[in-house]
Amino acid sequence: xxxxxxxxxxxxxxxxxxxxxxxxxxxxxxxxxxxxxxxxxxxxxxxxxxxxxxxxxxxxxxxxxxxxxxxxxxxxxxxxxxxxxxxxxxxxxxxxxxxxxxxxxxxxxxxxxxxxxxxx
Numbered sequence: 001x002x003x004x005x006x007x008x009x010x011x012x013x014x015x016x017x018x019x020x021x022x023x024x025x026x027x028x029x030x031x032x033x034x035x036x037x038x039x040x041x042x043x044x045x046x047x048x049x050x051x052x053x054x055x056x057x058x059x060x061x062x063x064x065x066x067x068x069x070x071x072x073x074x075x076x077x078x079x080x081x082x083x084x085x086x087x088x089x090x091x092x093x094x095x096x097x098x099x100x101x102x103x104x105x106x107x108x109x110x111x112x113x114x115x116x117x118x119x120x
Contacts, residue, residue, distance in 0.1 A: 001071075001103065004044045006053035007033050009075065010083040013052065013090060020094040025049065045069055050103050054086075059109060066119060071103030076111045 002023040005013050014024035025047075027033055032040060037057060041064060044051045050071030051058060058064055059074045066072060073093070077086060093110045097103075107118040 001097070002047075002049050003052045003073075004040070004047070004049040006040065006051065006055060008054040009052065010086055012083055012087055016087050016090050017052075017094070020091075020097075022094070024052075041069065041072075052090075059107060061107060061118060064107075066107040067105045069105070071106055071108070073103065073108045073110060076109055078112075 003017055003025070005017070005024050005026045007027050011026060011028070014026050017024040027035065027040060030043075032043065035043075037055065041051060041058070043049075045068065048070045050073060051069065052073045052075070054075045054077050056074060056076065058072050064072060075086065075089060077089075089110060089112060093108075093115060096115060105119060109116040109118075
């Protein structure tokens with residue numbers, strides 16, 4: 001699976017993704033650090049990337065209908081989440097990803113202790 005990592009997540013997230021055999025592109029590495037949400041999701045869609053973000057705005061299915069994208073994964077994080085907490089949460093999700101490998105057209109909300117999947 002190929003991911004685009006939003007700027008609100010630590011850079012180390014890309015390394016965690018790679019450890020699980022997936023690819024990651026960080027918006028900061030492709031000149032999109034200050035891009036709008038619409039520009040980021042359009043890039044993800046054009047490049048067939050699954051968006052990984054901590055921005056709850058991307059969870060608005062009226063605005064970002066999951067079926068139009070190659071997957072949207074929202075990390076729902078506590079206010080003062082550390083990089084190591086985020087990395088552990090992502091690792092847990094990526095381990096579970098083997099059980100539901102097709103995120104295309106789906107929205108996944110990843111929280112400590114659970115993952116919710118929406119299709120519309």
